[in-house]
Amino acid sequence: xxxxxxxxxxxxxxxxxxxxxxxxxxxxxxxxxxxxxxxxxxxxxxxxxxxxxxxxxxxxxxxxxxxxxxxxxxxxxxxxxxxxxxxxxxxxxxxxxxxxxxxxxxxxxxxxxxxxxxxxxxxxxxxxxxxxxxxxxxxxxxxxxxxxxxxxxxxxxxxxxxxxxxxxxxxxxxxxxxxxxxxxxxxxxxxxxxxxxxxxxxxxxxxxxxxxxxxxxxxxxxxxxxxxxxxxxxxxxxxxxxxxxxxxxxxxxxxxxxxxxxxxxxxxxxxxxxxxxxxxxxxxxxxxxxxxxxxxxxxxxxxxxxxxxxxxxxxxxxxxxxxxxxxxxxxxxxxxxxxxxxxxxxxxxxxx
Ligand code: ZN
Numbered sequence: 332x333x334x335x336x337x338x339x340x341x342x343x344x345x346x347x348x349x350x351x352x353x354x355x356x357x358x359x360x361x362x363x364x365x366x367x368x369x370x371x372x373x374x375x376x377x378x379x380x381x382x383x384x385x386x387x388x389x390x391x392x393x394x395x396x397x398x399x400x401x402x403x404x405x406x407x408x409x410x411x412x413x414x415x416x417x418x419x420x421x422x423x424x425x426x427x428x429x430x431x432x433x434x435x436x437x438x439x440x441x442x443x444x445x446x447x448x449x450x451x452x453x454x455x456x457x458x459x460x461x462x463x464x465x466x467x468x469x470x471x472x473x474x475x476x477x478x479x480x481x482x483x484x485x486x487x488x489x490x491x492x493x494x495x496x497x498x499x500x501x502x503x504x505x506x507x508x509x510x511x512x513x514x515x516x517x518x519x520x521x522x523x524x525x526x527x528x529x530x531x532x533x534x535x536x537x538x539x540x541x542x543x544x545x546x547x548x549x550x551x552x553x554x555x556x557x558x559x560x561x562x563x564x565x566x567x568x569x570x571x572x573x574x575x576x577x578x579x580x581x582x583x584x585x586x587x588x589x590x591x592x593x594x595x596x597x598x599x600x601x602x603x604x605x606x607x608x609x610x611x612x613x614x615x616x617x618x619x620x621x622x623x624x625x626x627x628x629x630x631x632x633x634x635x636x637x638x639x640x641x642x643x644x645x646x647x648x649x650x651x652x653x654x655x656x657x658x659x660x661x662x663x664x665x666x667x668x669x670x671x672x673x674x675x676x677x678x679x680x681x682x683x
Contacts, residue, residue, distance in 0.1 A: 336667030338414035340640035344396040354437040385646040396644045405643040416455040423519040431460035456484035468504045475508040481677040487543045488518035494554030509676040511564035516540040544570040555595040571616035576630040611640035614647040621657020639667040
């Protein structure tokens with residue numbers, strides 16, 4: 332591990348919807364109580380599932396991944412200089428746009444007051460109600476002046492492919508404020524989580540997330556998002572990354588043959604990804620030994636693409652280090668420090 336790394340994906344747990352009541356208008360508190368939603372738990376990560384929480388990070392009582400746990404499990408041991416909080420709490424699941432906007436705003440307020448104000452090493456992603464891009468832009472504008480918010484957070488599976496033009500105002504706002512758009516594993520669960528229908532088991536659901544990331548990457552590239560927003564950075568979070576070389580080979584091969592249908596895509600998908608897209612480290616989905624991994628790094632074709640993440644408190648690795656075995660020191664330094672700083676303009680001040 333390189334001391335002073337930047338952890339680009341940790342998950343503080345909101346103890347329950349009732350924790351947001353101090354930050355919600357009275358009207359919404361009444362509605363949530365009346366509808367029995369105050370104990371709602373998002374089912375993106377069933378709280379009792381082994382993957383959701385590493386056994387040695389599971390507290391004996393009470394909710395996991397609270398501020399004290401984050402400090403002692405994820406910040407202090409790895410000498411982390413900054414960690415980005417990605418709070419997943421079901422905002423995208425709701426069909427009611429007004430309720431989603433109110434909860435997104437309250438969650439951002441909760442993070443600012445109960446995490447960022449108390450721990451200077453923490454940063455956060457802005458949660459937005461993607462059900463309504465206009466409301467999502469309002470939420471970005473609300474937090475844009477607070478430099479501790481370093482990214483806009485989306486889920487990889489929503490109602491439509493993310494390259495579609497209806498979402499472009501969100502990308503315009505993100506680009507304007509120098510905020511990368513982070514796309515995290517997870518679904519709004521409005522549609523099946525695979526193209527062939529609903530799977531039965533959590534393991535299928537989780538592995539299939541990689542397919543959704545590939546679909547979104549194709550959508551963003553082919554619809555021309557990066558041509559329209561040349562300053563935009565997209566970070567694929569908790570996506571795995573060993574699928575990327577094969578996906579890019581195919582995206583690039585078929586772009587060559589079919590480029591007359593997308594004349595606005597003026598560079599190869601491989602080049603677009605090198606310039607605009609980054610991926611977080613955990614879950615490492617690569618081979619277990621260092622020698623095979625070395626071959627994979629060559630396939631990636633760039634040492635700038637990966638950003639360090641522990642995905643705390645999810646159970647993605649054993650032992651004391653989230654880094655894969657045999658990672659050369661220079662590459663570890665790039666992944667843990669240089670690449671995150673180059674990706675998130677608002678993190679530059681943490682190393683200056
Ligand atoms: Zn994550």
